Amino acid sequence: MTFIGRLRPLLIAWPAAGLAAGAAAHLAGHETLAATLWTAASVPVLVVLAIEIAVSLRRGDFGLDIVAALSMSAALAAGESLAAAIVALMYASGQILESFAARRARQEMSALLSRVPRTAMRHHEGRLEEVALDQLEPGDRVLIRRGDVVPVDGAISDSVAVLDQSALTGESLPVRLKSGDTALSGSTNAGDAFDLVATRRAADSTYAGIVRLVASAQASRPPMARMADRYALVFLAATLVLAGLAGWLTGDPVRVVAVLVVATPCPLILAVPVALMSGLSRAARAGILIKSGKALEVLAQVRALVIDKTGTLTDGEARIVDMRVSAGIEPAEMLRIAASLDQASKHIIAETLVAAAREQGLVLSVPAYVEETPGEGISGHVDGRTVSVGGFRYVAGRVGEEQLNDLSRAREPGAAAVAVAIDGKAAGVIIFADVLRPGTEKLLRDLRAAGIERLVLATGDRADVARLISHGLGLDLVRAEMTPDQKVLAVLSERKHGPVMMVGDGVNDAPALAAADVGVAMGARGAAASSEAADVVLLVDQLDRILPAIAIARRSRRIAVQSVVAGMGLSILAMLAAAGGYLLPVEGALLQEAIDVAVIFNALRALRG
Template sequence: MNAGNSSPASTVPLPAEVERPRSLRDLQRLVRPVLVALPALGLVAGLVARFSGFASWAGPIWALATVPVLAVLLIEIIASLRRGDVGLDIVAALSMSGALIFQEYLAAVVVALMYAGGQYLEAYAERRARREMTALLSRVPRTAMRYRDGKLEEVALDEIAPGDRILVRRGDIVPVDGTVSKGVAVLDQSALTGESIPVQQIVGEAVMSGSTNAGDAFDLATTHRAAESTYAGIIRLVEEAERVKAPMSRLADRFAMVFLVVTIVLSGGAWLWTGDPIRALAVLVIATPCPLILAVPVAIISGISRAAKAGILIKGGKALETLARIRALVIDKTGTLTHGEARVVAIHAESGLSQDDLLRLTASLDQASKHVIARAIVLEAQKRNLTLALPTSVVETPGEGVEGEVDGKRVVLGGRKFVASRVPDAQRALSARPKSIGAVTVAVSIDDKFAGTLVLADELRAGTAHLLCDLREQGIERIVLATGDRRDVAEAVTAGLPFDAIHAELTPDAKIAVVTDERENGPVMMIGDGVNDAPALAAADLGVAMGARGAAASAQAADVVLLVDRLDRVHTAIQIARRARRIALESVYVGIGLSFIGMVAAAFGFLQPVQGALIQEAIDVAVILNALRALRGGTKISN
C-alpha cells in the first residue's frame, strides 16, 4: 500500500469539501445535472407531444419542466439578498416567471434549460480552471512508514514527531519535512515548484514535504510535525487563495447592478411604448444570464491555476489583479536578489597544484567542521564528484580556522590571519591578493607552504539584470533595493544593475518606510524571503515571498509565494496576471455589448423570446470559453 494514499487520519488541514463530502458545494454538483436534465427532457417531451397530435399537452409539460429550475433559482436569489448580494439572476427569474405568466411556455423551458446549462457550464469551467490547484489538495499524504523497535509500522501522520525515522518508498509522496538519513533521494518536485527535472538530495540534505520519490527508497529523519511541514503550509495557502474574492469580481457585481437597471428600464419601456408584454419578455430573456458574472471568476481562477502550474502561488483574485497593476518594485538582496548562501566562486591554486586538488584537500579537512563556510566547501567538492579523504588529528579554532592531516599532508585553512600566523610565507602571498567586497576568502597551506585560496560569496541569481530590464518593459517604473546589509556590499553586488535607488543597513521598520514612500509612484510590489522582510511584505500593495527556501513568516505575510527558487518567476507571474485580467475584461465588454445589441433588437420586435434565449446562451458559452484562454498559451513557462 502506498503511504500517500491510505488511512484518512491526518493532521494536515484539509479543505471543507474534502472533510465534508455532503457540503453545499457537493450538493450543488449533484443538483445541477438534474436541473439541466429536467428542462431538456421536458423540452423534448413537449415537442413530441405537439407533433404527435397532443398539442394541448405541450404547454403544461414545458411549464412543469420550468418550475423546478425557477424554484431553485428563487431560493438562491433569496440567499444572495440576505448576504447583501444583488445580481443578474433576478433577470433570469423575471424572464422565466414572465414567460409562465404570459403562457410563453416554450420560451420558459428554453430559458430554464439555457440558464441551468449555463450554470452547469460555469461550474465545469471553474473545476477545469482549478485543476492545477486541486491537484495539490488531492495529493495530501495520510500515513507514513515509521521505524520502531527495528520494524516498520504504518502510522497516521499525526503520530509522526520530529526525530522519527521513516521510510519513503519509490512513488511515495514525502509526508513531512526532514533530512535524508540513509540512501540518496531522487525527488520529483514538479507539483510544488513547477520544475520538471528531478533533484537529488544526499545524506544530511533537507527534503521538502509534498515531493514525490522518483528513485529508490530512502530513510528520512523528520524535522517537523505534519501540520508544520512545507506541504501543509502550502495547502493552507491554497485554501486561503480559493476563499479570497477578487475586487474585480466586486467590480463585476457593480456592473451587474447597472446592467440590471438598464435591463428593467429597457424592457419596461418597450412594454409601455408598444403595449406588448412579449417584447418586454424578449428583452428580459436575452439578458439572461449576463456574461459579466460568468467570465470574471472563470478568468481569475484560470490565471491563478496557470500560475500554480509554474510554481507561483497567488493568494486569490485580489492579489492577481493587484499584480497586474504594479508600477513600483522594492526588492531585498540576501536570499532574493542573491541565493542567500555562500558558494565557492573562485579557486586560486599555487603552481604545481590543480584547482580540484586544492578543493579536495580543503573539503576533506572541512568534513570535520560544522561551520557554514566549511559546509559550502564540502558541497562544492561533492558537486564536482571529488573523492574526499578521512581527516585525522583535527584541531579547530572556533571562528578562525582548522588544521589536521589529510592523505599524510599537514593542511591548515581558515582566515588570512589564522593561516599567516602558522605559515610564514602566506602573509606575503595573501597581501598581494586584494580583498573582495562581500566575499569570504579561505586561505590554505599544505605542509607549511602556502597553497592558495578559495573565494566564497553570495552571488547574484543568474539572469537578474535581464529580469530587471524585462520588468521595466512591463511597465515597472521604479526599481529599488532595500537591504539590511552594509552599503558597500549592496553597491558592489548591484553594480551595473538598473536600480533607481539603493537603501542599505535597514531595520524591518525602515523597510516598511521605503515601501510606503514608493507608493507615490503607484502600486508597490515587495519581494523578500526572510523573517525581517515579513512586515514590509505585509505593508506593500503586493508582497512576493521566495517560499522555496525563505522563512515561513515571509510566506505567510506575502500575497504571492514563489514555490520554485527562481526570481524570474516574478516576470512570469506578472505576465499571467495581466493576461488573465485582460481576458476577463475582453469577455465582459464583448458579452455586455452583444447582450445590449440583442436587447435593443428585442425591444424593437426583431427577436422573439425563444430566439433571444438561444442567442444569449451562445454569448454565454463564447465568453466562458474565452475566459478559459487564461489557462493556457500566452506565457511560456521555462524550467
C-alpha cells in the same frame, strides 16, 4: 454542499422533462396542456431562484440572478410559458456549466492536493516499516520507491535519484540528483528506488507548505466577481429602463418579456470567475501559487518592483568565488585538506567549505587531534600534517603575519576569507561570497521590457555590498542598510509609480510583502512568515518564475475582460433587437444561452498559453 446545491441536477432534469412533455403536447395539438406543462417546468426553478436571491441579499450580495427571476416572472405573466421554461432550463444549466468550468479550472490546484502522500517506508532496526508521515523525524532514513511522491524534504543517501519536479516547478524534464543533494517533498521518483535522509518533519516540509497555501487560495473569491456584482445594479437598471421604454412606446408586453429574457443571465457573472480561476490553475501548473483572484488581478497591473537582495537576487548562501594559493600547492589539494579538517566544525563557513569540496568530488580524510576556538578557527592533523583553518588573525598567530601579507590583499565588499596553513606555512586563502543568481541580469531586462517601469533594490546589507551586487543591473534605485519598517516605507513610496510588487524571502521581508500591492515570496517551505504574508509564492526558489507569473496574470485578466465586453456587447445588441420587435422571447432565450456558453468557453482559454 448546501440543500439547494444538491438540488442542482434535479433543477435541470425538471425543466428539461417539462419542455419535452410540453413540446409533445404542442405537436399533438393540446396547446392548453403544453402551456400548463411549460409553466410547471418553470415554477420550481423560479422558487429556488427566489430563495437564493433572498439569501444573497441578506448577506449583502447583489447579483444579476434578479434579472433571471424577473424574466421568468414576466414571461409567465404575459402567457409566454415556453420562453419561461427555456429561461428556467437555461439558468439551471448555466449554473451547472459554470460549476463544471470552475472545477475544470481548479484541476491543477486540486491535483497538488490529491498527490499528498499519507505514509512513508522507514528503515528501522534493519527492516522497513510503513508509518504515517507525522511519525517521521529529521534523521530518519526513508525508502522512496519508483513512482512515490517524496514525503519530506531530505538528502539523497548513497545513490543517484531521478526526480520529476514538474508539480513544483512546471519543468517537464526530470532532474538527476546525487548523494548528498537535497530532494524537495512533492517531487515524484521517476527512476530507481533510493534512500532519503529526512531533514525536516513532514509538517515543515516544502510540500506541506504548498498544500496549506493551495487550500487558502481555493477558499478565496475573485475580486472581479465581486466587481461584477456591483456592476449588476447598473446593468439591471439599464435592462429595466430598456424593457420599460419598449413596453411604453409599443404597448406590447411581449417585447418587454423579450428584453428581459435576452438579458438573462449576464456573461459578466459567468466569465470573470472562470477566467480568473483558470489563471490560478495555470499558474500552479507553472510552479507559481497565486493565493487569490485579487492577487492575480493586481499582478497583471504592477508597474514597480521592490526586491530584496539576500536569498532573492542572490542565492543567500556563501560560495567559493576565489582561491589564492602559495607556490608549491595545488588549489584542489589545499581545499581537500582544509575541508577534511573542517568536518570537525559546525561553523556555517566550515560546512560550506566541506560541501564545496564534496561537490568537486574530493575524497576527504578523517581529522585527528582537533582543537577549535569558536568564531576564530580550528587546528588539527590531516593525513599526518598539521593544519590550521580560520580567520587571518587566527592563522597568522600560528605562521606569522608576513606569510599572509601577499595573500590577504584587499577583497571585494561582502566577501569572507578563510586562511589555511599547512605544516606551519601559509598555504593559501579561500574567498567566499553570496553571488547573484544565474540569469538575474536578463530577468531584470525582461521585466523592464514587460512593462515594469521601476526596479528598486531594498536590502538590509551594507551600502558597499549593495552597490557591488547591483552594479550593471540597471536598477533605478538602490537602498541599503534598511530595517523591516524602512522596507515598508520603501514599498509605500513607490506607489506613486503604480501598483507595487515586492519580492523577498526572509522573515524581515514579511512586513514589506504584506504592505505591497502584491507580495511575492521565494519558496513555500513550512510556515515561513514571508510565505504567509505574501500574495504569490514561487513554489521553488527560482526567481525567473516571476515573468511567467506576470504573463499568466495579464493574459487571464485580458481574457476575463474580453469575455465580459464581448458577452455584454452581444447581450445589449440582442436586447435592442428584442425591444425593436426583431426577437421573440423564445428566440431571445436561445440566443442568450448561446452567448453564455461562448463566453464561458472563451474564459477557459486562460487555462492554456
